[in-house]
Amino acid sequence: MPVQSSRAVRFALLIAALALAGCAALLDDAGSQDTPDLVNPRQVIALLPDAQGVAQMRAETEAEGYRELRVTRLAGLGLTMMTYRMPDGVTGEEAIFALETAVPSSSVGLNHAYRPQQAGAVRGLDYADGLMGWTEGACRAQMAIGMIDTAIDPLTPSLAGVRVETRQFFDGPAADPQHGTDVASILADPARLRDVTLYSANVFGGSGGGDLVTGAEALVRALDWLATEEVRLVNLALAGPYNKLLDLAVARASARGLILVAAVGNDGPAVEPMYPAGFDNAIAVTAVDVDRRVYRNAVRGPHVDVAAPGVDVRIRGAGGARFVTGTSIATPFVTARLAADPDVVAARNTDEVRALLARTSAELGASGRDPTFGFGLAKAEGVCGG
Template sequence: MTFASIFRPFSAPNSPFRQISGAFVILALLASCSSFQLNPPTVPPSPADRAQVIDDRQIVALVATRSAADSLQTKAEARGFVTREVVPLERLGLRMLSFDIPQPLDGAGAITLLESLEPGATAGVNHAYRLTQIEEQAGNRFDYASRMIGWTAGACRAHGPIGMLDTGIDEGALQPSGAEVTERSFVRGGDVPEQHGTDVAMLLVDPDRLRDVTLYSAAVVGQTSAGREEAGVDAILEALDWMASNGVRVVNVSLAGPYNKILDRGIDRAAALGLTIVASVGNDGASASPRYPAAFNNVIGVTAVDASEAIYRNAVRGDHVDLAAPGVDVLVTAQDGQRFVTGTSVAAPFVTSRIAADPSLQSGGTLATIRNMLRGQAKDLGPAGFDGTYGAGLVQAPAACL
């Protein structure tokens, strides 16, 4: 399996997600982060990235206060924008506004105008993120993943709730794990797929690795009328706000897509609140540009390797890769039998579980502390030292609970 990108699941080579055809702009002002600096993409966005949006006649704005939101709404409507919705993101300290763009403005013109209307506001399109799709096949191969990273002596207790941004899930499939699951959908219309999210969730709550798990599952990926599975920045930010409101400290994200400055600011705010976000780097291949959110500085990016510790052939490379984890032909046991799944989406849950299992990481450690500890304990792969293929190397199971 392989999940798509921001904000669709990363797609596998045999089932690539199509480009998103809409446009969405977000305006953001973070009062509590007045010194916030946007992290420009490491490579310029491609024309394909610029076209990868939810709705090309929609623009979204983020501001920090209710008064700023009221002011922006009034000024924008006076310029011909039509308000679609205003959503308070209370825990993130933001207000998100969505508008229809008036003719003859395009997305770029709408961004410029909205940012000029309210001091400190940030505008950007509502990029679509796709799942890092998962390849599946049946078989009776040996279940190597836990043993490979040293997680063989028994399950660790989860020290705090785990969050997940993905498709919907089949809660019945998770019942044998004993996990306490809370699910909420942030999809705006359309069907909500379940397979991808269910596979990822089953890896996160696997009772052979973790016990006493509380999982908050945010469905952000919906299926469009064109048959595409994708998530918008607006859904992702609402889901992160929900996670923060419920005391979630570590969040698994198997989505990838282009750089988006609204997502940049939202994740920066989530990180400032203590959320550690673990994201799959994407399945677009070695020559692809960095995919986000994995490429953000305040996100832990995870790539996939096989049982021989070789890199997954479709994994994205780059200096933003922090760690590697099993992600090729990993066994998933479901109600309808066993199957093997592949993709960087499969690898990320092993790192998320590793963080959740360690009380020193889950209960107050900073992102820098968590990243440095995980990197320091990783098994070096490939060229000696840190590299853009494997990062610091293969994640290792926690020793404390074993």
Template sequence: MRTITPALLAMLCATTLPMPALAQGVMPGIGQGIGQQLGNPFDNRLDPVIDRARQVVDRVPADVAQALDNATTTMVQSARALAEARVDRIDRLLRQNPASIERDATGDPAIKGELLIMAPEAAMLDKARALGFAVIGNERLASLDLAVTRLAIPSGMSLAQAQAALGKALPDATISADVLHFTAGAASPRGGVMHLGTMPALQTPVGMIDGAPAQAIDALQGFAPGAPAASDHGSAVANLLSGAGVRHILAADVYGRGPTGGNALAIARAVDWLIGRQVRVITISLVGPANPLLERAMTAALQRGAVIVAAVGNDGPAAPPAYPASYPGILAVTAVDARNRALIEAGRALHLDYAAPGAGLRAANARGQMVPVRGTSFAAPLVASRVAAARDAHASVLQALDREAIDLGPRGPDQQYGRGLLCTICR
């Protein structure tokens, strides 16, 4: 009988069913919300992937085939479990906060009772008022040259119903819910083995949109109720930036202390503030659904010379595409462990640019304790530090990153590691 070595099994698994292929097979379509993620459509999308795996299994020895079949089943189960955990987590958030959060028209969690409309004309607002909507306030994001109006929806109408009614009345308007975004990493029960040492000092400032860090930084601004409020996640991101050599950090706290932190308008305000402070390297370790306000904010920042790095999240390959990582022009970042293996829980974006360490790390929490962390959240600031290094050297950012990137997986850019692994020197 042929012996199945771990290396042989790993090679066959990688050849037969790489995680990106699995992701393509089980993803809900773009634009599908949380409520549409599971059930029979999910199961049906698994079939083509499993069929391809079975075809390869049929061509290998029986003992290898059985092991590979088991590995395929395990990967599918892991993807399903991550997707279900995401749905359960959001369901729990909605149950715990019925007065402040509800689902929008696509099933995603958003601020209850409010809609956003981009740069509305006076006639549009008159029509909205006639339908029972009321203006809560007007926001001017001066550094991005954007305007948005917040509307309260009519009493007795759900957010989804209000979106449909207003969209029908104002077909030319850009209307959205104020959707929520979630952090893409946390403390890990597994022991971290890497604590970033002292890297060469980088003078290019880096902005972070996250929770507030506890440590002293160059500037801190709050964009949510109770903000700024020190958080473990924000503290870890800032600590990793500092350890990677970044000497000037500006942080926008979009979470504060309330349940509706991480909303689209708060993130847009944060981008506007950072651009106004002349920050041109921004790292975002948050994930949520597509949103027209945020897409315009990101586009405006890119047009003003910013490089924005965003994590792809940790909801697994069966989660919907992660935003802001999926917006055009954003550097989408995934994570690897200490052995340069892609994290199985890594989410996906509509494109993938780079990978960086996101496990086997230790970073400071809000109490200043060094704790193990894991997730794509912690890969994004490391990539941002390499962007800052390129800016310090007055080099082309993408050319500098591509020169540094170590090609992993299939030769050339791929959907598991992007254009390669960055920041190995950060270890």
């Protein structure tokens, strides 16, 4: 029997066996070889919890003709990441089923794509600080802030005096730093926060096509770095599809005390949740305008936690003021508000931070939590820790 036919038969039998065993959930991350939501459709990635699993995975992949590309020890998450090129004729679904069946301790998935959630520059009003009620004179940052984004321009006025630690999680040239610079300008603007230490994980390389895109592999490595550096508060102004590798990494990071604040995404109100905002272990942020109306392209759903200014927001950049829109812009307002609050330092987990936001936010929609605004508008009155 030809090799490809033999693989197809084994795959069909495996699906039937898994279905009988109640394991159909493993299909969730398989996706399609042709989907545009993959950074590289020929790569498969495995996360392993221990040395025994690593050895088993290496033996299995060598026997089946996989080419090992990278092995990364993720000490901050307590995992090892192994990245492979799949053999010709093997699909993503086949690879996931075969490798997870051979190495039960593994979590295997594809390298899904994630994109910044910011719209183009527009004209607007300088209203954001007043809407949230930020204290004049700025609050002192109670904790370091991590961000996973593009590179940032250290010459932008809002970052003057900010201590910045950076690391790059791709090979080759960096992408345009505009998005990351805009996000950092909100996180560390001296009008809101002082004494800021910013850990900037650059996960977006220059693609040459103008499309800002990163992969699940880079996001996992960036989370591991921030966990290793004990940076508890992390801003994620990006979104993409569900990925089981990112799911595991987020769960590990959360278990180590990291608080992840993520943009719900700009794909419109009718789409399914986007990630990482869709994970239970993330604070999901939507955007509103000066009149407290939700951004028309914001994703909706029961996972939405809180709203912040994100429509026509004024950014002070090296080239002067500009106005930007998107859930990417709303997210750092919430992260900055949390960084100023000593109660967040004492919080043990994401649920406690979510409960804090529920108590302190101003309702915008129906009473209680709703799928458009979550618990309402994040407020910054009285949160300064000195």
